[in-house]
Every structure is written in structure tokens, then in C-alpha cells.
Amino acid sequence: EAGVVQSPRYKIIEKKQPVAFWCNPISGHNTLYWYLQNLGQGPELLIRYENEEAVDDSQLPKDRFSAERLKGVDSTLKIQPAELGDSAVYLCASSLVVSVDTDTQYFGPGTRLTVL
Amino acid sequence: GENVEQHPSTLSVQEGDSAVIKCTYSDSASNYFPWYKQELGKGPQLIIDIRSNVGEKKDQRIAVTLNKTAKHFSLHITETQPEDSAVYFCAVRGPSTLGRLYFGRGTQLTVWP
Numbered sequence: 001e002a003g004v005v006q007s008p009r010y011k012i013i014e015k016k017q018p019v020a021f022w023c024n025p026i027s028g029h030n031t032l033y034w035y036l037q038n039l040g041q042g043p044e045l046l047i048r049y050e051n052e053e054a055v056d057d058s059q060l061p062k063d064r065f066s067a068e069r070l071k072g073v074d075s076t077l078k079i080q081p082a083e084l085g086d087s088a089v090y091l092c093a094s095s096l097v098v099s100v101d102t103d104t105q106y107f108g109p110g111t112r113l114t115v116l
Numbered sequence: 117g118e119n120v121e122q123h124p125s126t127l128s129v130q131e132g133d134s135a136v137i138k139c140t141y142s143d144s145a146s147n148y149f150p151w152y153k154q155e156l157g158k159g160p161q162l163i164i165d166i167r168s169n170v171g172e173k174k175d176q177r178i179a180v181t182l183n184k185t186a187k188h189f190s191l192h193i194t195e196t197q198p199e200d201s202a203v204y205f206c207a208v209r210g211p212s213t214l215g216r217l218y219f220g221r222g223t224q225l226t227v228w229p
Contacts, residue, residue, distance in 0.1 A: 004159070006159075031215065033215075040221070040222070041219075041221055041222070042120075042122075042205045042207070042219025042220055042221055042222055043160065043205075043217075043219050044219070045216045045217065048215055048216065055215075056215070056216060091159055091160070093159075095215075097215065103148070103209070103215055104150070104162060104165065105150075105162070105217060106162065107152070107159035107160045107161070108159050109157075109158055109159045110158075110159050
């Protein structure tokens with residue numbers, strides 16, 4: 001079974017430019033997460049989707065970040081405009097949540113963003 | 117939100133020795149405690165998890181223990197091998213955090229042959 005797929009794996013842009021990341025979750029998983037991982041730290045949740053609905057986006061900087069999950073499958077995370085401090089790894093994870101005990105999260109390889 | 121402390125930040129052991137990483141958390145209602153292994157350039161990989169109704173769980177060379185009273189849990193790796201070298205993260209989820217995992221800062225484990 002294929003895992004979580006993310007693209008691109010690496011992205012280098014200049015500040016003030018837009019950037020987008022794409023995620024394809026594990027087949028059949030209804031819940032999708034975007035995490036931010038700064039160097040030397042653990043992942044931090046940006047947004048969580050249940051099917052196509054964003055149910056937890058309290059940590060998403062909405063002035064420059066946006067996300068969508070059309071048809072409840074693939075998801076795109078966008079930054080516009082990018083700032084130097086956005087340099088980090090952006091991780092996507094997915095899980096099949098049918099009860100409170102079945103929310104194991106599986107991560108993709110991440111997209112490493114460098115803003116110059 | 118949840119406050120997760122992880123220690124040590126770095127750990128070096130000789131091949132064959134045991135390694136122990138500890139995490140503490142602040143919300144006594146937290147009920148799910150996974151451990152992830154992250155190798156360079158890769159995403160975190162789940163290696164073991166435990167729920168609050170269990171005190172200990174073992175999977176071959178890896179075990180996790182949970183002390184709900186003291187609000188801490190530990191990862192134990194026995195008979196370490198060089199391929200165990202990676203960054204290990206603990207995480208915590210509570211019933212009120214809607215599926216959000218709170219991660220520790222990670223432990224860089226190095227196993228010397």
C-alpha cells in the first residue's frame with residue numbers, strides 16, 4: 001500500500017513569492033493534517049481536515065497561508081507571499097478516524113522549503 | 117495547549133546497549149501517546165504507541181511504558197543497532213484537542229558500532 005505522497009520534495013524561492021505544496025493521503029483515509037517542522041523541533045499542527053472540512057485551523061496564519069482539500073482526498077497548502085521565516089519542512093499526514101481509538105497518523109516525507 | 121517535555125535531547129550508546137527516552141506532559145486527560153522515528157530527509161515514522169488504558173506495550177526490541185499518575189511515558193530500545201540511529205519524537209493527544217498531536221522537541225539517538 002502506498003504511503004502519504006508529497007510534492008515537491010524541495011522548493012527554493014525568493015521572499016514575497018508564492019509557493020504551493022501538494023499532498024495525496026493514504027487511500028481511504030478520511031482525515032488529513034498539515035504540520036510545520038522547524039529545524040531541531042517537533043512537528044506543529046497547522047490544519048486538520050475531516051473529509052473536505054477544515055475542523056482545526058487555529059494555528060494556520062491566515063494572512064498568508066491557505067489550504068484546501070477538494071473532494072476530501074488530495075490537499076494543497078499555499079503560502080503567499082512567503083517570508084524568510086517560512087523556511088521549514090512542511091509535513092502532511094493522514095489517518096482513518098472511525099472512533100477516538102483509531103486516529104493513528106501516518107506522515108509523508110515532507111517538503112523542505114527554503115526562502116531566500 | 118498541551119506541554120510536552122522530552123529528555124535527553126541527544127543520546128549516544130554503544131551497539132547492543134539499551135536506550136531510554138522520557139517524556140512528560142501536562143494535561144492529565146491526555147489519552148494517546150505515540151512515538152515516531154525520523155531519519156534524515158524523511159518524514160516521522162510511527163514505531164509504537166500506547167493508549168491510557170494500558171501501562172506498557174512491547175514490540176520486539178521496542179517498548180513503551182506509561183505512568184498516568186506522574187504524567188510521563190518512556191521509550192525503551194534494547195539491543196540497539198546502528199540503524200536505530202535517528203531522531204525520536206514523543207507525542208501526546210488529549211480528548212479535547214480534536215486529533216491534534218503535541219510533539220516533544222526530539223532526541224537524537226546515535227548508536228556506535
